[in-house]
Amino acid sequence: MCAICGCSGEHDHHHDDGHDHEHEHVHADGTRHSHDGHDHHHEHARIVELETRILAKNDASAERNRAWFAERSILALNLVSAPGAGKTTLLERTIRDLKDELPISVLEGDQATALDGDRIRAAGAPAVQINTGTGCHLDADMVARGLAELQPAPRSLVLIENVGNLVCPALFDLGERAKAAILSVTEGDDKPLKYPHMFAAAQLMIVNKIDLLAHVDFNVDRAVAHARAVNPAIEVLWVSARSGKGLAGWYEWLRRAAGRTRDDRIAAGA
Amino acid sequence: MHELSITRNIVAIVGEAAAGRRVSRVTLDIGRLSGVMAEAIEFCFPIVAEGTALAGAALAVNLIDGRARCAECHAEFFADTLFTPCPCGSRHTTRLAGEELSVKTMELGETG
Numbered sequence: 440m441c442a443i444c445g446c447s448g449e450h451d452h453h454h455d456d457g458h459d460h461e462h463e464h465v466h467a468d469g470t471r472h473s474h475d476g477h478d479h480h481h482e483h484a485r486i487v488e489l490e491t492r493i494l495a496k497n498d499a500s501a502e503r504n505r506a507w508f509a510e511r512s513i514l515a516l517n518l519v520s521a522p523g524a525g526k527t528t529l530l531e532r533t534i535r536d537l538k539d540e541l542p543i544s545v546l547e548g549d550q551a552t553a554l555d556g557d558r559i560r561a562a563g564a565p566a567v568q569i570n571t572g573t574g575c576h577l578d579a580d581m582v583a584r585g586l587a588e589l590q591p592a593p594r595s596l597v598l599i600e601n602v603g604n605l606v607c608p609a610l611f612d613l614g615e616r617a618k619a620a621i622l623s624v625t626e627g628d629d630k631p632l633k634y635p636h637m638f639a640a641a642q643l644m645i646v647n648k649i650d651l652l653a654h655v656d657f658n659v660d661r662a663v664a665h666a667r668a669v670n671p672a673i674e675v676l677w678v679s680a681r682s683g684k685g686l687a688g689w690y691e692w693l694r695r696a697a698g699r700t701r702d703d704r705i706a707a708g709a
Numbered sequence: 710m711h712e713l714s715i716t717r718n719i720v721a722i723v724g725e726a727a728a729g730r731r732v733s734r735v736t737l738d739i740g741r742l743s744g745v746m747a748e749a750i751e752f753c754f755p756i757v758a759e760g761t762a763l764a765g766a767a768l769a770v771n772l773i774d775g776r777a778r779c780a781e782c783h784a785e786f787f788a789d790t791l792f793t794p795c796p797c798g799s800r801h802t803t804r805l806a807g808e809e810l811s812v813k814t815m816e817l818g819e820t821g
Binding site: 575576610 | 719
């Protein structure tokens with residue numbers, strides 16, 4: 440009997456037309472084994488059970504990234520938002536305010552141009568620009584290649600700025616400790632319901648551009664209710680990366696997350 | 710269009726398992742709450758399969774409905790969104806099905 444799938448190696452499967460055929464299983468770990476059949480009266484297409492998660496390769500690669508970060512006590516965050524929500528501005532400000540306290544480096548994902556990478560470097564942090572070309576999201580292998588070039592220091596903060604897109608990046612684990620979804624008040628308070636996968640996958644929602652609240656129809660209570668309808672456990676922070684309002688709360692969140700990352704490393708016995 | 714990279718993953722998984730043999734049919738499970746559109750996969754599949762062991766293979770997609778269980782009244786119910794509350798009103802629910810994204814089977818043999 441196959442220890443993984445429980446099927447009989449002797450093969451006991453019957454067809455209505457009264458003859459058996461061979462079949463083969465390939466398990467998620469790549470183990471392959473066959474159950475040879477008996478005499479064939481006529482040719483059959485062979486059905487092979489695969490039962491493989493489509494994103495298994497990305498997830499395996501993401502787990503390698505996660506272990507790589509853990510060994511170095513590096514806090515890695517995956518920042519996701521629609522284009523124009525203010526991810527890069529939030530990063531620039533965070534780097535300027537925190538870099539003396541917490542070393543920061545950035546993996547910058549965009550379809551094209553090195554503009555954002557240049558902005559991050561000008562703010563004072565090392566950055567590697569990953570252009571995805573026609574791709575609409577970063578995947579775990581792109582991040583692994585980016586990390587090999589970026590070489591972030593142990594006990595530092597790696598901020599991965601994903602491609603501006605609230606759909607595709609939700610599905611691709613990069614090996615981060617948490618996804619932070621950035622929502623700007625100019626986008627509307629119904630975004631979490633319109634893009635539920637992203638807000639369901641995020642641990643933190645950062646509402647940006649709160650300096651514009653007086654000028655837009657954005658209901659703060661509704662925004663939180665919508666985010667919690669999709670993800671009851673999501674944390675919410677209110678900031679303006681431009682004016683600086685609320686950033687102290689974001690920095691405190693980062694300090695606590697960085698502390699937990701180091702504690703986990705100690706608990707793991709290193 | 711993450712369906713293009715999803716389709717590339719499908720073709721890679723099946724191509725590797727086929728180990729040089731021709732594949733005539735591939736069956737997928739796609740949950741209706743997985744965030745992946747079956748129609749877009751079906752559109753991408755023949756193009757990505759071109760020139761591989763899967764060229765010309767048929768694609769069958771089992772669409773799987775969302776189901777959840779309520780943590781309060783323990784009812785099992787149909788969920789057509791990620792945030793469908795239980796008919797009893799509770800939002801404390803556990804998803805049971807609908808997020809599947811897997812390659813179930815491949816059929817080996819000549820396509821025809």
